[in-house]
Amino acid sequence: MKTPYLPPRIFLENASNRVISPAIFGQSMFDIVCKSGEDQGHSNTSIHRHYEKYFVNLREDVDASGNCHVVLGHTISRSSENTNNWNIPFARAIENKILNSTKCPAVYLDEEKYYNDHDRHKPYVTLGAVAMIVDTSNKILLTRRPKEMRSFPGAWVLPGGGVDANESFLDGSAREVEEETGLKVDSIEPIALWESCFPTDGIECIENGIGLKGHYLVVFCRCKMKDNSEDGPVKLKLQEEEIDRAVWLGSNDYSSCNTEVAMLDAICLDGNKNQQISMMELCGIYPQGDSLTGIAQGHLFMIEEYFSRRSFL
Numbered sequence: 007m008k009t010p011y012l013p014p015r016i017f018l019e020n021a022s023n024r025v026i027s028p029a030i031f032g033q034s035m036f037d038i039v040c041k042s043g044e045d046q047g048h049s050n051t052s053i054h055r056h057y058e059k060y061f062v063n064l065r066e067d068v069d070a071s072g073n074c075h076v077v078l079g080h081t082i083s084r085s086s087e088n089t090n091n092w093n094i095p096f097a098r099a100i101e102n103k104i105l106n107s108t109k110c111p112a113v114y115l116d117e118e119k120y121y122n123d124h125d126r127h128k129p130y131v132t133l134g135a136v137a138m139i140v141d142t143s144n145k146i147l148l149t150r151r152p153k154e155m156r157s158f159p160g161a162w163v164l165p166g167g168g169v170d171a172n173e174s175f176l177d178g179s180a181r182e183v184e185e186e187t188g189l190k191v192d193s194i195e196p197i198a199l200w201e202s203c204f205p206t207d208g209i210e211c212i213e214n215g216i217g218l219k220g221h222y223l224v225v226f227c228r229c230k231m232k233d234n235s236e237d238g239p240v241k242l243k244l245q246e247e248e249i250d251r252a253v254w255l256g257s258n259d260y261s262s263c264n265t266e267v268a269m270l271d272a273i274c275l276d277g278n279k280n281q282q283i284s285m286m287e288l289c290g291i292y293p294q295g296d297s298l299t300g301i302a303q304g305h306l307f308m309i310e311e312y313f314s315r316r317s318f319l
């Protein structure tokens with residue numbers, strides 16, 4: 007008999023009363039953890055161009071059945087030998103019309119009391135793991151989603167996906183990397199969290215009559231290619247269903263994203279660098295108009311943090 011799928015559970019600590027409860031679909035996780043922390047004097051929120059971030063404790067537990075759970079909060083500590091604990095930034099989108107950034111849809115829907123109707127809730131918030139693969143030149147691997155995909159079609163993203171049952175997000179990030187790119191990675195560690203929603207515009211969520219199609223807690227993990235992957239030119243094996251192009255992006259490349267004449271070698275499905283793309287494809291928050299270009303906002307947050315050499319990296 008096949009074991010039923012049990013999604014990884016996400017739990018949040020409310021700093022006001024120290025109560026730990028499951029994350030609820032459509033309800034802002036950032037507000038529960040971070041805003042309640044500010045109310046209790048944990049004022050470490052910082053505002054950036056298109057996002058706000060707040061340092062939290064992240065704990066991952068493994069229960070007796072092998073199921074993995076994550077807990078976010080302020081006073082979270084190791085509960086047993088089967089736990090890991092990190093202090094990392096948690097971020098979400100804020101409104102910046104110039105940069106095509108809208109505030110996190112979960113905030114907008116909460117203000118509109120959209121999910122006060124519990125029939126609109128979906129079962130759970132999805133736990134995702136995304137990998138920032140760093141090569142020996144400190145370049146990072148960025149991939150493009152095919153235009154035919156249902157969510158974020160054409161967006162440039164870091165490799166990653168959903169975490170399976172009985173799988174840690176560290177193992178999930180390594181698995182997703184190998185599935186999507188053929189690379190084997192190690193030295194994996196979580197470096198940031200992002201509250202992600204799709205669609206990315208709260209007004210659109212209400213106008214389309216179905217609210218959020220997806221609500222995610224994304225764990226960004228930094229990782230390195232294993233030594234045997236760094237001998238000679240790196241050969242990628244791109245997963246056709248998930249990726250149609252890939253690029254290795256350095257800090258100088260990123261600085262020229264808004265330059266119309268700048269080009270970058272792109273790796274195609276056969277793994278060869280046989281096409282160049284305009285750096286304008288990587289310019290700005292996805293989606294840029296009808297062209298469906300740009301970098302998915304949470305991934306852009308992570309890239310900006312990396313190339314700015316923030317202390318936590």
